[in-house]
Amino acid sequence: MAKKDSKKDNPQARLKELGQELAEQIAKGKNPSMEFGLRSLSNVVYDEKTRMLNLGSKTQTRLFFNVGHAKKFMQTLEMAKVSKTLLDVQKHASLRDVFYMAKRTIPGSTINIVDEQQESDDAIEDMELITGASREQMNINANKMGSVAGEVVIEDSGDTINWAKLGSGGWSIPSNVENIQFKSVKAKYIIYMEKQAVWERLHEDKFWKKHDCIIVTSQGQTTRGIRRLLGRMSDEFKLPIYVLADNDPWGYYIYSVLKFGSISLAHMTSSLAVPKAKFLGVTTKDIEEYNLKKHLITLKDVDFTRLKQIMEYDWFKNNKAWQKEFSAMKKNGAKVEIQSLSSRGITFISDTYLPEKIKRQEFLD
Amino acid sequence: MAANEPIAMELAKKQKEISVAEFFTKNRHLLGFDNKRKALLMTVKEAVDNSIDACEEARVMPEISVEIIEVGEFKYRVIIEDNGPGIVKKQIPNIFARLLYGSKFHTLKQARGQQGIGISAAVLYSQLTTGKPAKIVSRISPKYPAHYYELKIDTHKNLPEILMEKEIEWKKDHGTKIEIDLEADYMKGRQSVDEYLKQTAVVNPHVTIIYTNPKAEQIIFPRVTEQLPKEATPIKPHPYGVELGMLLSMLKFTNTRTLSTFLQEEFSRVGAGTAKEICQAAGLNPGMKPAEVTRDHGEKLIKGIQNTKIIAPPTDCLSPITDKELEKGLRKEIAAEFYVTTSRSPSVYRGNPFVIEAGIAYGGEIPKDQTITILRFANRVPLLYQEGACATTEAISETGWKSYGLEQRGNSIPVGPAVIVVHMASAWVPFTSESKEAIANYQEIIKEIKLALQECGRQLGLYVRKKSRASQQMDRMNMFERYIPEIADSIATLAGEKKEKILEGLKKMLVKPDIQAEVIHDEDPDAKLYKMDFKKKNEEEPEEKEE
Numbered sequence: 066m067a068k069k070d071s072k073k074d075n076p077q078a079r080l081k082e083l084g085q086e087l088a089e090q091i092a093k094g095k096n097p098s099m100e101f102g103l104r105s106l107s108n109v110v111y112d113e114k115t116r117m118l119n120l121g122s123k124t125q126t127r128l129f130f131n132v133g134h135a136k137k138f139m140q141t142l143e144m145a146k147v148s149k150t151l152l153d154v155q156k157h158a159s160l161r162d163v164f165y166m167a168k169r170t171i172p173g174s175t176i177n178i179v180d181e182q183q184e185s186d187d188a189i190e191d192m193e194l195i196t197g198a199s200r201e202q203m204n205i206n207a208n209k210m211g212s213v214a215g216e217v218v219i220e221d222s223g224d225t226i227n228w229a230k231l232g233s234g235g236w237s238i239p240s241n242v243e244n245i246q247f248k249s250v251k252a253k254y255i256i257y258m259e260k261q262a263v264w265e266r267l268h269e270d271k272f273w274k275k276h277d278c279i280i281v282t283s284q285g286q287t288t289r290g291i292r293r294l295l296g297r298m299s300d301e302f303k304l305p306i307y308v309l310a311d312n313d314p315w316g317y318y319i320y321s322v323l324k325f326g327s328i329s330l331a332h333m334t335s336s337l338a339v340p341k342a343k344f345l346g347v348t349t350k351d352i353e354e355y356n357l358k359k360h361l362i363t364l365k366d367v368d369f370t371r372l373k374q375i376m377e378y379d380w381f382k383n384n385k386a387w388q389k390e391f392s393a394m395k396k397n398g399a400k401v402e403i404q405s406l407s408s409r410g411i412t413f414i415s416d417t418y419l420p421e422k423i424k425r426q427e428f429l430d
Numbered sequence: 431m432a433a434n435e436p437i438a439m440e441l442a443k444k445q446k447e448i449s450v451a452e453f454f455t456k457n458r459h460l461l462g463f464d465n466k467r468k469a470l471l472m473t474v475k476e477a478v479d480n481s482i483d484a485c486e487e488a489r490v491m492p493e494i495s496v497e498i499i500e501v502g503e504f505k506y507r508v509i510i511e512d513n514g515p516g517i518v519k520k521q522i523p524n525i526f527a528r529l530l531y532g533s534k535f536h537t538l539k540q541a542r543g544q545q546g547i548g549i550s551a552a553v554l555y556s557q558l559t560t561g562k563p564a565k566i567v568s569r570i571s572p573k574y575p576a577h578y579y580e581l582k583i584d585t586h587k588n589l590p591e592i593l594m595e596k597e598i599e600w601k602k603d604h605g606t607k608i609e610i611d612l613e614a615d616y617m618k619g620r621q622s623v624d625e626y627l628k629q630t631a632v633v634n635p636h637v638t639i640i641y642t643n644p645k646a647e648q649i650i651f652p653r654v655t656e657q658l659p660k661e662a663t664p665i666k667p668h669p670y671g672v673e674l675g676m677l678l679s680m681l682k683f684t685n686t687r688t689l690s691t692f693l694q695e696e697f698s699r700v701g702a703g704t705a706k707e708i709c710q711a712a713g714l715n716p717g718m719k720p721a722e723v724t725r726d727h728g729e730k731l732i733k734g735i736q737n738t739k740i741i742a743p744p745t746d747c748l749s750p751i752t753d754k755e756l757e758k759g760l761r762k763e764i765a766a767e768f769y770v771t772t773s774r775s776p777s778v779y780r781g782n783p784f785v786i787e788a789g790i791a792y793g794g795e796i797p798k799d800q801t802i803t804i805l806r807f808a809n810r811v812p813l814l815y816q817e818g819a820c821a822t823t824e825a826i827s828e829t830g831w832k833s834y835g836l837e838q839r840g841n842s843i844p845v846g847p848a849v850i851v852v853h854m855a856s857a858w859v860p861f862t863s864e865s866k867e868a869i870a871n872y873q874e875i876i877k878e879i880k881l882a883l884q885e886c887g888r889q890l891g892l893y894v895r896k897k898s899r900a901s902q903q904m905d906r907m908n909m910f911e912r913y914i915p916e917i918a919d920s921i922a923t924l925a926g927e928k929k930e931k932i933l934e935g936l937k938k939m940l941v942k943p944d945i946q947a948e949v950i951h952d953e954d955p956d957a958k959l960y961k962m963d964f965k966k967k968n969e970e971e972p973e974e975k976e977e
Contacts, residue, residue, distance in 0.1 A: 080924050081924060081925060081926065083924055084920075084921050084922075084923070084924025084925030084926070084927070085924075085925045085927075087921045087924075087925070088921055088922075088925045088927050088931075088932055091921070091932055091935035091936055091939070092931075092935055094935070094938070094939060094942070096939070096945070097917070097921075097936075129910075129913070129917060129936075130910065130939065130945045132906055132909075135909060135910060135913055136909075136913070138913075138917070139913045139916050139917055139920075142916075142917055142920035142921065142924075143916070143920055145920060145924055146919070146920040146923045146924060149923060149924055150923075171912050171913070171915075171916060172915075173912065174908075174912045176909075176912060178916065
């Protein structure tokens, strides 16, 4: 991991170094191996001071001549090769593209290098640890999955874009936002929501205009591009970020990943986490407050299991407000969706719920 | 009808003795001649069984020729010739043309035929379906002439009817030849003559059979051992096996003077002491004359026998195949990759000693996805019909095969590439019917079969596990080999070096001990041993087939 920082800004050099190391091992007749940080809950450390997840010091060694490692070893190198090719020709590819580049059958066998995208995604994350370069630095991007709207003007690849004038779809957030320049930002806060449908509701109601804010969504789990965008705006413009997610364990975890970082990407927390993010709702208290009881959905076994896991995470364990929230859900044995607010009227969320919550500054932190 | 005569008197005029031959004329299925196809099999079977029995008794290595010729629609001629001791002139008509005439019924020792019905039943069937006589040639020594007979059975009297008898020239020094025409049907497959002879070859590795089927295809089942089966010594019945009727008739015909000497002379394992104990337990006087023993006394005697401890019968009346010879037979007739056989020590059911032998052939050319093939034998004779009713099948179903490497659902016949052989050798095999097709399910017999199967099963299980380990290792080896070019290409691209150099480096490492250890992993250390075994067995096989 010491090598990580020295050549962090030159992924090409690091990939070459990796190749040479392996070639040298083979020349010496040593079982080729790659050593890198272990990506698992057992090796994730929660830093109380920075309130961020960091990778611990445990490492794993991936050997080629090992029954359990051989395939992953091959997949990891395949990704390194793909990345080198992309860097050499200065092109970008999506995770999906890269998956298809690697999805081929080994000659004379029925074995595919990769069968599922999860395999190539995992191999790429391992490459990040091995080379110390981020996926984006290796020219591999995620699919665009989010939208943003608000009184903001930016410059991207030579184009000037006004987020307030992009019609009903808003600006779609690219997976790499490092090279975007903010020209003007007129907003008091940012609302980030889990659901595209809720974003569309707020956008149609011109919520961002009425309340001087920026609204951001992704579909489901927050992409790296969105996390970086929110992180930059939080750092550069000191804008508060409020998270609006379903009232269920999965909604909580969306907040958790955004705020503290994720377990699988703990090695990149410093650039990806947004420690100032706060959870706006929907909270269990809201169910009472906004009369959502008739929309309760009973928790399933998987929900209970996930809830229990989240309760026990280091970064929630000693947080009284959150523990109270978790216990309340456990006691209710039920969850609600954001959209249940629509039962109070189609514009209830933008006219009443959000303004009230923000006015009262009622957040979980 | 006379008016005052009781009806019974009228009926009495029609009542008369039915001869055995007449009875079987009307009940041919009881002897196994149910249909045309089975009739052909039964005819061949009875003649071949008799031939092998005769050769063994004369201590001659059996060499039997079987020829079936199609002579018309559903009409076949069966010609069977052996190199046995031959039959003395006087006995030829009785043996072939008289039902229930034979030497084996009265002695208790292991033999293929038992009741003396077999070959004469074939002659009777032939006569009924074609009207033609059986043609016999037999010679007992070069010093004697060969005798030729044409025989039919007088079904009323159950006596031979001699149509022709003469002395002829014959190339053989000794032996017997029978030619029978019959209504029959020839088909291949299970329950065919072909299958019967093949199975006979499995459990009789000392026999050579030269078989010509109706399609004029000649199949030779060569002998693979020069060892004749051990001679079976006739024994007297054991008291535990005797039933009232049999006991009473024995008492009637005995030459002994007292009950005590009767028990000692006519039964095995009964000495003066045991005879006394039996009589005491029965409350009978050991000195009473056998002729004076009434039915009531007989019943008491049976109870007395049951309440007396008598040692198990002698087992020299048995001639098991032995595990080694059975394996030779299996190897010669079934192309598998693994063979295991076992021969249990003798056991007893109802006073009858018996031995169970079992064997399994696994893998090779045996189909994988079907229920296993069961080969059942009684006294070295294949049993082709009524598999479902047989004690053998019951024992196989009730054995747990999963741990032995075969698939099985509940108590059913297992599935997998295996042939399971079960042989019961006994002076008296308890068949479920006269046509001798299934072994009756005595608990003692089923228990022995299961134990034999378990012995073989354990060996099979070891082999199957070793084989799957070895194949896993091969897979792993192959896996690394497949991955190497991919890895080499990636590393070469990344490092900007030549692929060939890296490729060679990786290939060299494949044979390194630590890499090998990784391939074999931390599993069974004798997995390597297995590879040698396997090779050895493969090498042995062709040698045996070359004969």
